[in-house]
Amino acid sequence: MELRIDMTDEVEVVEKKAKLVNPEFVEEVIKAGAVSVNLCWQCGTCTASCPSGLHTAFRVRKLIRRVQLGFMDEVLPADDMWMCTTCYTCHERCPRDVKIPEIIFTLRNMAVKMGYMAETHKKAATLLVKTGHTIPLDDKAKALRKKVGLIETPLTTLSNSEALEEVQKILRHTGFDKIVGA
Ligand code: SF4
Ligand code: SF4
Incomplete structure (x- = not known):
């Protein structure tokens, strides 16, 4: 008896995924400054070292792989890369010297140009435009400052x-205020 395996579903999934691939994407990322992205050999040291990954669904190794494979439409609109705190731990430990934070900066710049930015970053950027700081000075912080002998503000x-x-002038001049919609 001939054994036939129906692979229709698997083929459909592969075809769907293939349509999502933009083969130019990795080259665009490299041209934009992330020159080390293709050095990654997917060892996972970065993900295992990433403090953000401990508390969120962010997986830096996967992010790099998606870039290598050209999944632009999955990478740029996602909030994943905005969860990186740019602590540089992954960079220090990467056996291939992949400049991961630089890759993330590059991807963020590309995402912002396409109109994507995580809401939390947008809020912080708006505060920067309004106050010159990304973190508000609330009554609690003022009280703490006073307690340790600092002036409240x-x-x-x-x-x-x-x-x-002056700060606002620079932000206007560079177009930063418009980019973040402040
Ligand atoms: S540590 Fe470096 S080589 Fe390993 S997965 Fe991360 S980026 Fe790739
Ligand atoms: S720089 Fe970003 S991706 Fe790398 S370990 Fe720190 S938080 Fe994680």
Whole structure:
């Protein structure tokens, strides 16, 4: 008796995935500055070392692999890469000297140009435009500052309107305010 295995579903999945692949993507990423992306041999040391991956679904090895394979439409709109805190642990430990944070910066720049940015980063960037800081100074922080002998409000853009105007001028000049929609 002849044994036939129906592979229709598997073939459909492979065909669907193949349609998602943009073979130019990895070259575009390299041209944009992430020159080491193809050095990765997928050992997983980065994922095992990544503090963000401990607390989120972010897997840096997978991100690099998706870039290598050309899954642009999965990589750029996703929140994954915005979970990297740029601590550089992966970079220090990578046996192939893949400059992972640089790759992530490059991908973020590409994503922003296409209109994607994680909401949390957008909020922080908007605060930067409004106050010159990415973290707000709330009453709790003020009380803590006072407790350790500091003035409640630091002598930064928070208390210096001229300095704030200068910062805002730079952000306007570079178009940063428009990019983040502030
Ligand atoms: S540690 Fe380096 S070589 Fe290993 S998976 Fe991560 S990027 Fe690739
Ligand atoms: S730089 Fe980013 S990806 Fe690398 S270990 Fe730190 S948080 Fe993870």
